[in-house]
Amino acid sequence: MTQAPWSEYRPGQQFPGVVGRTTEESSPAWPRPVRAAAGAPxxxxxxxxxxxxxxxxxxxxxxxxxxxxxxxxxxxxxxxxxxxxxxxxxxxxxxxxxxxxxxxxxxxxxxxxxxxxxxxxxxxxxxxLSEMLLQHGYNTYMVGKWHLMPSEQESAAGPYDRWPLGRGFERFYGFLGGDSSQWYPDLVYDNHQVxxxxxxxxxxxxxxxxxxxxxxxxxxxxxxxxxxxxxxxxxxxxxxxxxxxxxxxxxxxxxxxxxxxxxxxxxxxxxxxxxxxxxxxxxxxxxxxxxxxxxxxxxxxxxxxxxxxxxxxxxxxxxxxxxxxxxxxxxxxxxxxxxxxxxxxxxxxxxxxxVTGTTNELQFFNNAPETLEESLARIEEIGGPETFNxxxxxxxxxxxxxxxxxxxxxxxxxxxxxxxxxxxxxxxxxxxxxxxxxxxxxxxxxxxxxxxxxxxxxxxxxxxxxxxxxxxxxxxxxxxxxxxHRTQYYEMLGHRAIDHDGWRAVCPWPGPSFEEAERPFGTPITMADLDDLDAHHWELYHVDEDIAETRNLAQEQRSKLIEMIALWYVEAGRYNVMPIDGSVLQRIMTERPQITEARTSYTFRPGTQTLPAAVAPRLLNRPHSVTADVEIPPGGAEGVLLCQGTNAGGWSLYLKNGHLHYAHNYVQRTLHHVASSEGVPDGRHTLRFEFEPTGAPDIAHGKGAPGRAQLYIDGRLVGETDMPVTTPIAFNPGGMACGANPGSAVSPDYQAPFRFTGTLHSVTVDLSGDLIVDAGSEMRMHMARQ
Known part of the structure; x- marks a missing residue:
């Protein structure tokens, strides 16, 4: 190995070389590059x-x-x-x-x-670990699922300090959220969508x-x-x-x-x-x-x-x-x-x-589960691009x-x-x-x-x-x-346990099973509940001898159980477990700090990144309009103006065969569609979709607000239809895209990505009225995405 013609020193140390009046009477030294130890795995x-x-x-x-x-x-x-x-x-x-x-x-x-x-x-x-190994000369790569930052920070507005590249990974390729289609994933490469x-x-x-x-x-x-x-x-x-x-x-x-x-x-x-x-x-x-x-x-x-x-x-x-x-x-x-x-x-x-499984989780999230007959009709599609099973x-x-x-x-x-x-x-x-x-x-x-x-x-x-x-x-x-590792506590949505030296204590919430629970999953824990749980509902297992928790020794080994409960509280105090919170709906509904103030108008432009559902405007069950400022070249144009969702469910505003179209894919069960009665002429025009609810949603039974869908060209009504039911709760995946339909096509009327071939200057979504949500169903959706 050839000896380098200079010396090296650790950054922060005094410069060990010589600095003279010219390089002739000087000798160089360099800050030592970060190198891993020889043979490091x-x-x-x-x-x-x-x-x-x-x-x-x-x-x-x-x-x-x-x-x-x-x-x-x-x-x-x-x-x-x-x-x-x-x-x-x-x-x-x-x-x-x-x-x-x-x-x-x-x-x-x-x-x-x-x-x-x-x-x-x-x-x-x-x-x-990525940040630590960077300091010791490692390359660091994150590939696949991340889901380690607030979902409100997944958009192009950032902040990016909790994205993979902000936490010590030099390269990233994968998806930021809790789940993604294997056929049409929501991909991010380093710090941008692809x-x-x-x-x-x-x-x-x-x-x-x-x-x-x-x-x-x-x-x-x-x-x-x-x-x-x-x-x-x-x-x-x-x-x-x-x-x-x-x-x-x-x-x-x-x-x-x-x-x-x-x-x-x-x-x-x-x-x-x-x-x-x-x-x-x-x-x-x-x-x-x-x-x-x-x-x-x-x-x-x-x-x-x-x-x-x-x-x-x-x-x-x-x-x-x-x-x-x-x-x-x-x-x-x-x-x-x-x-x-x-x-x-x-x-x-x-x-x-x-209990039955599903060919499309979006139906489950929206309280609109398919029947056995509907599932059987799609049995050979399960696992393919048309399902979300x-x-x-x-x-x-x-x-x-x-x-x-x-x-x-x-x-x-x-x-x-x-x-x-x-x-x-x-x-x-x-x-x-x-x-x-x-x-x-x-x-x-x-x-x-x-x-x-x-x-x-x-x-x-x-x-x-x-x-x-x-x-x-x-x-x-x-x-x-x-x-x-002798002691380890657990707490998840109010369900608690602790392991210590071969013993295991468990306090299930709201019960040992759904059937045995007196209250539904996600029920908040009150002080009275907690006192009752600690007094009567902890279970004790000697897992060194009973690995599958089959013999509850809480009555026979009461002193051991009390010791384990006390130890759980010690660990809980040490690691920020308090306050014990069994709720789910209340957590979903919690207002959190956002990077922007709430608003009722959103403007989108083509070529921008898909907007994650967590920060997209929420259109369901409320009056709203979508207005596109377009320029149609001679010979016409086609393509998506704005859309949200996938083939599992969503909506799309688009041009095809010279006409303006709107399609609402209701959890793959029904496609509500309206087209303009006349074509869109050449030149610059304002194309608009409006939704006006005509009744209340029946969220418990999987039915979003019925309403009137109307299409306008330059302010003139050119198409309308009544939609007896819409999606009640959410689209999942639910990204909103301008100028194209990335991933799977929301409507079978076109093939994705169906990019708009004219000039799309902007699309504006305007919201009015009260937002109607069902926290219970949203809870199931969020939990299923883990």
């Missing part, structure tokens, strides 16, 4: 979404995940890893090594309230795109600096709804789930014992009160539910396949052996599909085998998740199971431990808070090592 996190303990093949599932299984066989499988029970809170723990309330992430940011543990804004004193590079008809799928982008990020840097390590946080949308996958992947599972969810649990549990994932003497949790017996379903309902599970299984296997592409890329580039890989899910399997919660329960319950609840089905570690260059053990207790706040400290890095005292001038997690690196090559 790459770090790869793969964070699944809504994937249960019993859904990877290596955890006993009949679903095929050969690439994940290979990572387990070549590394370590942890059987006692824990999360927060919800997506954004868990992801904040992974990135910061701090508990979710200390991150301001008591729940999702859509439910933020004005308390330190609940405001949805991760404080900058809780630095991200369109998918291909269409579903051309073979596009988000997972393939994300993995390809991750590989390109790595390759871009390695061709210049081959010895520079990277940190990649890969967060596919899988296996969150919508369960979108090419049909051939779902068809691989034809008939394999026809015997139902109870049979799935029994098979998976037996296999878990064979693999050593659960103890040989473990007991399977009992049948959940909210899940109907498979045999109680009609043959048609069983056929539909089985197909929904086939699609889910194909989705997971398809994701595993593309993870295999990344693994092969790391092997081909010589990076695989020295890459520390950690694979985890953010919470247990999700029950937001409801989710399976029934019987499969959720099965996917969390052997545990009880699911996502959003702090029983083990909500908080116990698969976790794999693979690092051939750093771990001698191969194919072993580790049963030490761990929590996702331990991932960051473990990475720092194996890298020999101390947590930074400051990041960009901000003094850092202490880490809450502890390293489990000492368990890598010692199966018998004791856990160093």
């Amino acid at each position: 790459n770090v790869l996190f793969i964070v699944f979404d809504d994937t249960g303990f019993g859904q990877f093949g290596c955890y006993g599932s009949p679903i095929e995940t050969p690439n994940l299984d290979a990572l387990a066989a070549g590394g370590l499988l942890y059987s006692n890893m824990h999360t927060t029970a919800l997506c954004s809170p868990s992801r904040s723990c992974i990135m910061t090594g701090r508990n979710h309330h200390a991150n301001g992430m008591a729940a999702i940011t859509e439910l933020a309230t004005g308390y330190p543990g609940y405001n949805g804004q991760i404080p900058f004193e809780n630095g991200f 369109e998918p590079p291909a269409t579903p008809e051309e073979g596009y799928h988000l997972t393939e795109d994300l993995v390809g982008r991750a590989m390109s990020f790595i390759a871009d840097a390695k061709q210049v600096a081959p010895d520079k390590p990277f940190f990649l946080n890969l967060c596919p949308g899988a296996t969150h709804a919508p369960h979108h996958v090419p049909k051939e992947w779902a068809d691989r599972y034809r008939g394999r789930f026809d015997d139902g969810w109870e049979a799935y649990r029994e098979r998976t549990f037996a296999r878990q014992k064979e693999l050593g994932v659960v103890p040989a003497d473990a007991q399977l949790s009992p049948h959940d009160p909210d899940v109907p017996a498979w045999e109680s379903l009609t043959p048609e309902a069983r056929r539909l539910a089985a197909r929904m599970m086939e699609v889910y299984a194909g989705f997971l296997s398809h994701t595993d396949h593309h993870i295999g592409r990344l693994v092969e890329f790391l092997k081909e580039t010589g990076e695989f052996d020295n890459t520390l890989i950690m694979v985890v899910s953010d919470n247990g399997a999700s029950a937001e599909g409801g 989710h399976y029934p919660w019987g499969w959720t329960w099965a996917g969390n085998t052997p545990f009880r319950r699911w996502k959003r609840e702090t029983y083990r089905g909500g908080v116990s998740d698969p976790f794999l570690v693979h690092w051939p260059a750093g771990i001698r053990a191969r194919g072993e199971v580790r049963d030490q207790f761990a929590h996702i706040i331990d991932m960051l400290p473990t990475v720092l431990d194996v890298l020999g890095i101390e947590p930074p005292a400051t990041i960009r001038g901000v003094t850092q808070s202490p880490l809450h997690g502890v390293s489990f690196a000492h368990t890598f090559d010692d199966a018998g090592a004791a856990t160093r």
